Amino acid sequence: MRADAVIVGAGIVGAACARALARTGMSVVVVDRGAPASATSARGEGNLLVSDKAPGPELDLALLASEHWPRLAAELADELGAAFPAVEYERKGGIVVATTEAGAGPLRDFARGQAEAGVEVRDLAAAEALELEPHLNPEITAAVHYGQDAQIQPVVATEALLASARRAGARVLPHQEVTGALRDATGRVTGVRTASETLHADTVVVAAGPWSGAAAGALGADLPVRPRRGTVLVTARMRQKVFHKVYDGDYFGATQSTDAALQTSSVVESTPGGTVLIGSSRQQIGFDERLSVEVLAAIARKALRLFPFLETTPVIRAYGGFRPYTPDHLPVIGEDHRHPGLWYATGHEGAGIGLAGVTGELIGALVTGAEPPLDPEPFRPSRPSLAAHLAPEGAA
Amino acid sequence: MRHVLVIGAGPAGLAAALAASDAGASVTLLDAGDGLGGQYWRHLPPQRPSRRESRLHHGWAAFERLQGRIGRADAIEVLTEAQVWAIETADAVTAQVLLGPTDAAGREARALTADAIVLAPGAHDRTLPFPGWHLPGVFSAGAAQALAKGERIAVGRRAVVAGAGPFLLPVAQSLTAAGATVLGVFEAARPRALARGWLPKPWKLLGTAHKGRELAGYLAHHLAHRVPYRPGRAVVEARGDGRVEEVVIARLDADWAPVPGTERTLAADAVCVSHGFTPRLELPIAAGCEIGPDRFVRVDPDQRTSVEGVYAAGEITGIGGVDAALVEGRIAGHRAAGGDRSAMGSAPRRARAAAELTRRIEAAHGIRPGWTSWLRDDTVVCRCEEVPYGRLRAVAAATEQRSLRSVKLTTRAGLGICQARMCGRTVESLIGADPSSGADTSDRRPLAAPVRLGDLAGLPTAPDGA
Ligand SMILES: Cc1cc2nc3c(=O)[nH]c(=O)nc-3n(C[C@H](O)[C@H](O)[C@H](O)COP(=O)(O)OP(=O)(O)OC[C@H]3O[C@@H](n4cnc5c(N)ncnc54)[C@H](O)[C@@H]3O)c2cc1C
Ligand SMILES: Cc1cc2nc3c(=O)[nH]c(=O)nc-3n(C[C@H](O)[C@H](O)[C@H](O)COP(=O)(O)OP(=O)(O)OC[C@H]3O[C@@H](n4cnc5c(N)ncnc54)[C@H](O)[C@@H]3O)c2cc1C
Numbered sequence: 001m002r003a004d005a006v007i008v009g010a011g012i013v014g015a016a017c018a019r020a021l022a023r024t025g026m027s028v029v030v031v032d033r034g035a036p037a038s039a040t041s042a043r044g045e046g047n048l049l050v051s052d053k054a055p056g057p058e059l060d061l062a063l064l065a066s067e068h069w070p071r072l073a074a075e076l077a078d079e080l081g082a083a084f085p086a087v088e089y090e091r092k093g094g095i096v097v098a099t100t101e102a103g104a105g106p107l108r109d110f111a112r113g114q115a116e117a118g119v120e121v122r123d124l125a126a127a128e129a130l131e132l133e134p135h136l137n138p139e140i141t142a143a144v145h146y147g148q149d150a151q152i153q154p155v156v157a158t159e160a161l162l163a164s165a166r167r168a169g170a171r172v173l174p175h176q177e178v179t180g181a182l183r184d185a186t187g188r189v190t191g192v193r194t195a196s197e198t199l200h201a202d203t204v205v206v207a208a209g210p211w212s213g214a215a216a217g218a219l220g221a222d223l224p225v226r227p228r229r230g231t232v233l234v235t236a237r238m239r240q241k242v243f244h245k246v247y248d249g250d251y252f253g254a255t256q257s258t259d260a261a262l263q264t265s266s267v268v269e270s271t272p273g274g275t276v277l278i279g280s281s282r283q284q285i286g287f288d289e290r291l292s293v294e295v296l297a298a299i300a301r302k303a304l305r306l307f308p309f310l311e312t313t314p315v316i317r318a319y320g321g322f323r324p325y326t327p328d329h330l331p332v333i334g335e336d337h338r339h340p341g342l343w344y345a346t347g348h349e350g351a352g353i354g355l356a357g358v359t360g361e362l363i364g365a366l367v368t369g370a371e372p373p374l375d376p377e378p379f380r381p382s383r384p385s386l387a388a389h390l391a392p393e394g395a396a
Numbered sequence: 397m398r399h400v401l402v403i404g405a406g407p408a409g410l411a412a413a414l415a416a417s418d419a420g421a422s423v424t425l426l427d428a429g430d431g432l433g434g435q436y437w438r439h440l441p442p443q444r445p446s447r448r449e450s451r452l453h454h455g456w457a458a459f460e461r462l463q464g465r466i467g468r469a470d471a472i473e474v475l476t477e478a479q480v481w482a483i484e485t486a487d488a489v490t491a492q493v494l495l496g497p498t499d500a501a502g503r504e505a506r507a508l509t510a511d512a513i514v515l516a517p518g519a520h521d522r523t524l525p526f527p528g529w530h531l532p533g534v535f536s537a538g539a540a541q542a543l544a545k546g547e548r549i550a551v552g553r554r555a556v557v558a559g560a561g562p563f564l565l566p567v568a569q570s571l572t573a574a575g576a577t578v579l580g581v582f583e584a585a586r587p588r589a590l591a592r593g594w595l596p597k598p599w600k601l602l603g604t605a606h607k608g609r610e611l612a613g614y615l616a617h618h619l620a621h622r623v624p625y626r627p628g629r630a631v632v633e634a635r636g637d638g639r640v641e642e643v644v645i646a647r648l649d650a651d652w653a654p655v656p657g658t659e660r661t662l663a664a665d666a667v668c669v670s671h672g673f674t675p676r677l678e679l680p681i682a683a684g685c686e687i688g689p690d691r692f693v694r695v696d697p698d699q700r701t702s703v704e705g706v707y708a709a710g711e712i713t714g715i716g717g718v719d720a721a722l723v724e725g726r727i728a729g730h731r732a733a734g735g736d737r738s739a740m741g742s743a744p745r746r747a748r749a750a751a752e753l754t755r756r757i758e759a760a761h762g763i764r765p766g767w768t769s770w771l772r773d774d775t776v777v778c779r780c781e782e783v784p785y786g787r788l789r790a791v792a793a794a795t796e797q798r799s800l801r802s803v804k805l806t807t808r809a810g811l812g813i814c815q816a817r818m819c820g821r822t823v824e825s826l827i828g829a830d831p832s833s834g835a836d837t838s839d840r841r842p843l844a845a846p847v848r849l850g851d852l853a854g855l856p857t858a859p860d861g862a
Contacts, residue, residue, distance in 0.1 A: 035799030035836065042801050084794050085806050155805035159795040172796070236813055236846065273781070273808055278849075290485050291682065291842045293492055293507075293855055300852035311853075312501060314846035316815055 003029040003171075005367065006192055006201040008178045008215050010036035012154060013352055014207035015161035016360030017345050021203075022168035024368050029199055030162070030170060031192070033177035037158040040209040041353065043321025045232060045279050046154040047245060047267065048354035051094045051146035054110070055117035057378035058330055062351065063118060064374055065358045066148045072357045073152065076160040079167065087157045088272055094149030094245040095129060097140040099305050104142035107249040111144045120147040135241045135309050142249070149245050151269070154353045161356070173197070178208075181219040181342070189219065189341035203367055205343040210287075210324040212332075212346040221339045223332065223381070224389040225347045227322035229283045231295050233303075234317040235310070237274035245269045246306055264295070266302040268310075276313070278303045280320070282350075287322060325349040328385035330378060333362050337382040338391075343367070344381055397422050397471075400732045401508055403480050403491060403679065404516035406434020407718045408710025410462045411725030412514040412732070413472055419735030422471045424508065426478035426493065428845070432463055435518055435538065435711075436718045438545040455718065480517075481845045483682035489513055489706060491679075494851060503851055512705045512732035515680050515693070516725060519673035519711035523559070524767055525785070525822060527633040527775045529669070533640030537567045537670035543574075550576035552666025556643050558582040558631040559670040560761040562717070567668055568623055578623045579662055582645055584652050584671070585761050586628035592759055630654065632770040634667050643667055646770075653766030671763055674821060675712040678841040681834075689832055690714075690758075691839065697744060698737070699728035707732045715757055720750030768826065777826065778819040780812020785826070792827045800829040800836045815841055 005021050007014045010032035022028045030036070048069055053059040073089035096111075098104045111121045122145045129143035130136055162172060173194075182191035182200060191200040206223070208215035216223035248266045267279045281295045296318060303310055326332060326347040336342045345363050348355050358373065365372040377383065381390070400416040402409045405427035413425040427434070437459040466472050475495065482492040488509045496503035521538040523529070535543075535551050537559060543549045544567075555576045557568045560583060568578045583590070626645075632654050633644040647658035680693045686702035688694040693701055693708040701708050709724035723746045730740055771777075773786025791807045792798070800823065803809065809823045810816030816823070820838025824831055831837035 035797070035802060037795075037797075038799045038801045038836070042805055080794070083790055085791055153805070155802055159797070159802065159806055163795060166796075233849075233852075235849070273811065275811075291482055292486065293482060293484055296852050297855035300849050300855075304849060304853050311848070311850035313849050315843065315849055315852060316813055316846045317811075318842050 001029065001197055002200040003027045004201060005029075005203040005205060006031060006199045007205045007207055008192065009207040009209060009212075010162060010172055010174070011039055011041040011207065011209050011352075012037075012158040012161065012356040013209070013345050013348065013359055014205070015158050015165060016356040017205050017207055017363045018165035018170045019161045019168065020360035020364030021367060022165045022170040024364055026368075028165065028170040029201070030165070030172045031176050031178055031194060031199070032172070032174050035174050036162055036172055037155050040321045040324065041158045042155045043319055044154060044230065044323070044350070044353065045267070045277055046152045046157070046353050048150040048152060049094065049146075049245075049351065050114070050119050050148045051096055051144075051247070053114075053351075055113055057375075058351070059114070059117055059119070060374055061331070061355055061358055061379075063148075065354050066150065068357050068361065069150060069152065069354075076164055079164055080160055084160060084163065085156045086153075087160055088153040089150065091148070091150040092244055092269075094146040094247065095124070095133060096144045096146065096247045096249055097129065097136065097306065098142040098249040099137065099140055101141055103249045107142050107144060121145065122147070133243060133246060135307055136246065137306055137308055151245070152353065157353065157356075161360075178215060179218055183220070187339070189339055192219065202341065203343060204341060205345055205363060207345045209346065209352070210322040212324060212344065216342075216344070219339075219342060221336055221342055222391045223344060223346075224327050224386070225324050225332070226284070227287050228325045228349065229285055229288065229320060229322050230280045230350065231299065231318060231320035232280050233278040233296065233299055233315045234319070235276040235278070236314045236316050238276065238313065240270050240274070241309065242268055242270045242276055242307065248302060248306055264298045264302050266299070266306050268303055268306055276310070278315075282323075291318070323349045324352065326386065327389045328383075330383075330385070331355060331359065332379065332381050332386070333359055334366060334376060334380035334382075337380075398512065398734050399424070399510045400512050400514060400729065401491060401510035402426070402514045402516060402729065404434065404518055404710070405429070405432045405474070405476075406516060406518045406710060406721060407436050408518070408721035408725035408728070409434065409514065409516035410466065411722045412516060412707075412709055412729030414462060414465055414469070415726040415729030415735070416514070416733035417469045417471045419730050419733035421733035422473075423469075424473045424475065424510065425466070426475040426480070428477070428479040428498075430477055432466070432474070432476070433459055436721075438542050479845050480679060481847050482843060483679055485682070485684055489683050489703065494847065501848065501850065502854070505851065505855055512707060513683070514707045514709060514725070514728045514732050515683070515685075515701075515712060516708070516710045516721075516728075517676040517679055517712060519675045519715065520817060521670040522672050522674045522821065523669050523818070524671045524763070525775050525777050525819075526631060526770055527772050528635055528640070530776050530779055531634050531636055531640050532638070533636065533665055534634055534667045534669065537564060537668045540666070540668035541567045541570050544570035548574055550574035550666075551668065552576055552664070554579055554664045555666040555668060556580060556582065556631060556662060556664045557668045558629075559672075560584040560763070561670065561672055562757060562761070564670065567670075571668070572621050572623065576666070578621070579664055580624040580626050582629040582631060583625065583627045583761075584630045584648055584764075584767075586648065586650055589650070590627055590760050630767075630770070631667055631669060632659070640665055640667055649766060650764070651766030652764035653769045672761065673711060673715045674817070677712060677839040678844045680706075680708060680712060681840050682842060682844070687834060687839070691831070697747070698731040699724055700731065714751065714754040716750045716754035720747075720754060723747045723750055765825070777822060778809035778812065778816075780814050780818075781808040781810075783807050783809040788823065788826060798828045798830070800824055800827065800831070800838060803827050803829075810838060813846075
C-alpha cells in the first residue's frame with residue numbers, strides 16, 4: 001500500500017494529525033495496533049486547560065488551542081451532522097483554590113505571571129468564589145478564576161476527528177502493530193511494516209502516545225517518551241453541585257515535577273452525564289496497571305478538602321491510563337533531525353486532549369511547508385532541552 | 397495453622413469454608429449480604445422468620461446442616477455485610493473489605509490476606525432486552541425469585557416466566573407457592589436443542605442424581621399446577637400503560653429469531669425473564685486469574701486458578717446449579733487448606749459430572765444470535781443511562797467501531813450505576829466486540845462495588861509527594 005503519510009497511532013493526536021494532513025489533499029493511512037480511540041485518549045479526562053501552565057511554549061500552545069477548539073468543534077459538528085454524538089465542547093471556566101495559608105501567595109503569583117502572558121485570569125474574593133461554587137469548602141485561602149478553561153469529551157472528539165479524516169480520504173487500519181521502518185539507500189524513512197502490510201509513505205508520523213518511545217525504537221530511532229500513570233474517580237449521578245472545573249493549587253507543583261513519588265491534586269468537575277469526575281494522580285511506575293488503594297485514598301482526601309459534601313457520595317468507577325511525558329515536559333512535534341522522513345507528534349503528558357487539535361495543525365503546516373500557526377522551534381525533536389536524552393546523530 | 401479466606405457465602409463458599417476448616421485451617425468466610433446462603437438459599441429476614449421457610453426452599457435441610465456446622469466450628473470466623481470492594485495484588489493478593497450495612501456511613505475498612513483465598517462470588521442473572529422490558533412489572537427471574545423466597549411476595553397475580561435455562565422452573569414454582577397464577581414457562585430453546593443438551597447421554601447425569609430428582613420434581617409440580625412449559629418461545633414484547641398489562645409471545649427459530657406470524661398476546665401483570673447468568677468476574681480479574689474463552693474463571697481439577705494460592709468455585713467457574721457449586725466449593729476449600737487429594741472421596745467424580753451438566757445447560761439453553769431481531773430502535777439497551785438500540789447501532793456505524801471502550805464512551809451505554817453488569821455483554825454482542833483478548837471486556841471493574849468518597853478518604857495512604 002502507498003500513501004503520502006502514515007500515522008502510527010489512532011489516539012486523539014494521531015486522529016488530529018490525520019485530519020489535518022488529509023485536508024491538505026494528502027493521502028493518509030492511520031495504523032493502530034488496537035482499536036482506535038481506545039488507549040490513553042479513552043482513559044483520561046477532557047480538560048482543555050490554560051490554568052495549569054506556566055508562561056512558556058506549552059502555554060503558548062494551550063492559548064492557541066483555546067482559540068482553536070471552539071472552531072474545530074463547530075466544524076466537526078457541521079461536517080458530521082446531528083447523528084454523530086456531540087463533542088460536548090464547553091468553556092465552563094476553571095477556579096483554582098488554595099486551601100492553606102502557605103498556598104495562597106504562590107497561587108496569586110503564578111496567576112499574575114500568566115496574566116502577563118495573555119491568560120484571562122481574575123482573583124476572586126472568598127465570597128465571590130462561594131457564589132460561583134456554593135458547595136466549595138468555605139475555608140479556602142485564595143481563589144483564581146480562569147475563563148478560558150474548557151472541556152470536551154475526549155473519545156467523541158477522537159472519533160469525530162477520525163470520522164472527519166475519513167471523509168477527507170484517510171484510511172484507518174485497526175489491529176495492526178507497526179513493527180519496522182522502510183528506508184531508502186540514504187537512510188531516509190520511506191514507510192513502515194506491520195505484520196501483514198508494507199506501507200510506503202514519504203512521511204511517517206509517530207503518534208503512539210506513551211508507547212511512542214517503543215514505536216520509535218521499532219522504527220530504528222529513539223525518543224524519550226515515558227508513561228506517567230494517572231487515576232480518576234467517577235461518582236454516581238447527582239443533581240449538579242459543581243459548576244466549574246475546580247482544582248486545588250497543588251496542581252502546579254505536580255505537573256512540572258519529575259519526582260517519581262505519588263502525587264495527587266484535585267480536579268473536580270461535573271460531566272453532562274451527571275457524574276462528578278475526580279482526578280487525578282501522577283505516578284511514574286512504568287506501565288503498571290494494578291489498582292492501588294492508597295492512590296484512591298489520596299485522591300479522595302484531596303477532593304474532600306475542596307468539596308466536603310462529597311463525603312457521602314458513592315464512587316462507582318476508578319479508571320486511568322498513562323500520560324506520555326518527556327524529560328523536559330514539552331510535547332515533541334516535528335521531524336526527527338537524525339531520521340529524515342520520520343516525524344513525531346507525541347509527549348503531551350496530561351494535556352494531549354487539549355493540545356491535539358493544534359498539534360495536528362502544526363504537523364500539517366510543517367509537513368506541507370505552510371506557515372506554522374506558532375513558532376515550532378520549542379517543540380522540535382532537535383531542541384536543546386531534549387539533546388541530552390537523545391542518541392546522537394548517526395548513532396541510531 | 398493455615399489461614400484460608402473465602403469470599404462469598406453461597407453454596408460454593410459455605411462448602412469451601414467447611415471443607416477448609418475440616419482440613420485443619422482457620423477460615424474467614426465473608427459475604428456482602430446480611431446472611432449466609434447466597435443466591436440459592438435466600439431466606440426471610442431474621443425479624444420475620446417463618447416455619448414454612450423449609451417448604452419454600454429446596455434443600456433447606458442441607459443449608460441448615462451447613463450453617464449449623466459452620467456456626468459450631470471455632471476455626472471459622474464469619475463476616476456478613478462484608479463487601480469486598482477491591483483486590484490488590486501489589487504484594488500478596490489482598491481483599492479490601494468494608495464492614496457494615498451498604499448505605500451506612502463510616503464503614504469499618506479491613507485489608508485481608510491469607511495463605512490461600514477461595515473466590516466464590518457467584519453470578520447474577522442475565523436478561524436480554526426486549527421492547528417494553530423497562531416497564532414496571534418486568535422482573536429478572538432472580539429478583540422475582542428473591543421476592544418470592546425471601547419476602548414471600550409474588551410479583552404479580554398473573555405471571556409469565558420466560559427466557560432460557562433450567563432455573564426458570566424453580567422460579568415458576570416459587571411464584572406459584574407465593575400465590576401467583578403462572579400462565580406459562582416460555583423457554584427460548586427449541587425441543588431439539590433441549591434434547592441435545594439433556595437427553596442423548598442421560599447416564600452422564602447419574603453423577604448428579606440429586607439434580608435429576610430436583611428437575612423431575614419441578615416438572616411434576618408444573619403438571620400438577622397445570623403450568624404449561626412451552627419450549628421454542630419467547631416474550632418478544634411487554635405492553636401496558638405505565639406498567640405491564642400484556643405480553644406478546646412468539647415462536648422462535650433455532651437461532652432464537654421470532655417466527656413472523658406466530659405472535660400471540662396474553663394478559664399478564666408480571667413478567668419474570670432470565671436468559672442465563674453472568675459470572676461476577678471482577679474479583680478474579682482483579683486478582684489476576686486467567687479467564688477462559690468461555691468467560692469463566694479457568695480452574696484445574698483442584699479448583700486452582702492461574703494465580704498461586706487463589707482458588708475459585710461455584711458459578712464463576714461455570715453455571716451448573718447448586719450441586720456443582722457445593723462440590724467445587726468442597727474441593728477448593730479442602731485443597732486451599734492444604735488437604736490431601738486422596739481424602740476427597742467421591743468429590744472429584746461428582747465435580748466431573750457437574751461439569752458435564754454445566755456443559756449441557758450451555759448446549760441446550762445458551763443464547764443464540766437471532767434474538768436481536770426482536771429489538772426495535774427505541775428498545776432501551778442500557779437502562780441506567782437509557783441508551784436505545786437504534787442509537788447504539790447508529791453511533792457504532794458512524795464511528796466504524798467495534799471496540800466496547802469507545803462505544804461505551806460515545807453512547808454512555810454501560811457507564812451508569814450498575815457499571816454494565818446488566819447490559820455489558822448485550823452491548824458487546826450488539827456491536828460485535830471481541831472480548832476474548834481480555835482487553836476490551838465488560839467484565840473488568842477495578843471497583844467491585846460503589847464506595848463512598850468518605851470511606852475511601854479514611855483509608856491509609858503513603859506520604860504524598862505533592
Ligand atoms: C488519568 C489521565 C487524565 C488525563 N486528563 C487529561 C485532561 O484532562 N486533558 C488533557 O488534555 N489530557 C489529559 N490526559 C492526557 C491525554 O489523555 C493524553 O495526552 C492523550 O490522550 C494522548 O493521546 P495520544 O493520541 O498521544 O495517545 P493514545 O491515545 O494512547 O494513542 C496512541 C495509540 O497508538 C497506538 N500504538 C502504540 N504503539 C503502536 C504501534 N507500534 N503500532 C501501531 N499503533 C501503536 C496505541 O494502540 C494507541 O491507540 C490525561 C491522561 C490521563 C492518563
Ligand atoms: C432464580 C434462580 C433460581 C435457581 N434455582 C435453582 C435450582 O432450583 N436448583 C439449582 O441447582 N440451582 C438453582 N439456581 C442456581 C443456584 O442459585 C446457583 O447455582 C448457586 O447459588 C451458585 O452458588 P455460588 O456459591 O456459586 O454463588 P451464589 O449463591 O450467588 O453466592 C455468591 C455469594 O457471594 C457474595 N458476593 C459476591 N460478590 C461479593 C463481594 N464482592 N464481596 C462480598 N461478597 C460477595 C454474594 O453476596 C453471594 O451471597 C437458581 C438461580 C436463580 C437465579
